[in-house]
């Protein structure tokens with residue numbers, strides 16, 4: 124099946140390098156005919172993102188730091204003047220100070236709590252509102268979350284709280300925009316080795332634990348997450364909104380480690 128995204132224009136936020144989940148999604152969308160704009164956070168990322176953008180036929184590569192409202196406005200002003208309308212967005216943005224992605228959640232500081240929430244949770248709502256204003260009759264919005272939103276994962280701490288807020292935002296936004304034909308969903312990815320993933324203390328242990336204990340006995344890669352994103356962004360999922368869809372080798376359904384693990 125080809126061309127699922129033909130004629131669709133979308134904004135992809137969160138490509139940092141070729142390990143990024145957003146890059147796995149962009150590759151699939153490109154293979155299926157999407158026209159995309161990318162954003163990057165600061166010039167250092169820009170230098171890595173521009174060659175990738177070229178590979179995906181992306182001509183619009185815009186700076187955006189979601190902590191700065193004017194920079195978010197700038198992205199949508201450019202999109203309005205270049206394209207006028209929009210069919211989809213991918214929000215693959217998250218950040219928390221890595222000094223708080225270890226130890227006790229209870230020790231989270233006020234400053235990092237607020238910053239984590241603004242970047243990792245509120246930015247989706249802020250972007251969704253602007254994107255919805257450019258969607259005519261239909262649209263698909265997608266964000267990335269992690270199972271640390273509903274269950275305690277070691278060291279995930281304040282990011283888990285932000286992801287819980289993000290997943291609730293998906294449901295509220297789906298209800299706000301549904302009457303206009305705009306769908307809002309999240310993919311809950313299993314652990315992937317990325318820049319953001321590396322910020323979580325002892326991430327490699329969580330990675331190998333999932334490899335041994337997920338039903339598929341492995342972790343997922345960015346191409347598999349891209350495949351699920353393609354479903355969510357395209358008309359294949361036209362009846363789906365407000366959903367948190369797990370792409371985690373089935374890890375979220377198990378309640379205990381395997382017997383092999385218990386006997387290790």
Ligand code: NAD
Nearest residue numbers: 137139143144164188189216217267314315317318319320
């Ligand atoms: P990544 O480091 O490749 O991407 C994170 C992106 O967030 C980067 O492009 C970075 O520039 C951007 N970002 C951070 N702060 C920003 C800001 N202030 N303004 C604009 N952009 C900002 O890592 P990734 O793992 O691909 O992360 C993408 C999303 O997937 C995140 O929301 C992350 O929480 C989520 N996720 C990751 C995993 C994992 O194991 N890697 C699992 C589930 C969900």
